[in-house]
Amino acid sequence: MRFYILHRPWFGNNHGMEMLCALRRVLKEAKKLKLISVIDYAEAVDIDSVKASAPLRGRALSKQEVSALMRVW
Numbered sequence: 869m870r871f872y873i874l875h876r877p878w879f880g881n882n883h884g885m886e887m888l889c890a891l892r893r894v895l896k897e898a899k900k901l902k903l904i905s906v907i908d909y910a911e912a913v914d915i916d917s918v919k920a921s922a923p924l925r926g927r928a929l930s931k932q933e934v935s936a937l938m939r940v941w
Contacts, residue, residue, distance in 0.1 A: 888915060 892913050899909040929937075 891915075 895909055895912050898904045
C-alpha cells in the first residue's frame with residue numbers, strides 16, 4: 869500500500885498520510901468487529917508513514933535583514 873501511495877504522482881504527501889490513516893482506522897474497526905484476527909491486524913497496520921518532502925518556502929535573508937530583525941526584538 870505504501871509503495872502504491874508513494875509512486876502515484878497525483879498523490880501528495882498529505883493525501884498519502886490521510887489514506888494510510890483511513891486504512892488503519894478501517895482495520896481497527898474490522899478488528900473490533902472480529903472480522904480479522906489480532907495478528908492479522910498487527911501485521912496490516914505495520915506500515916511506515918509517508919515522509920513529507922516539500923520544498924522549502926521563502927527566501928534567504930541578507931545579513932542586513934537579519935540585523936534589522938534582531939534590532940526590532
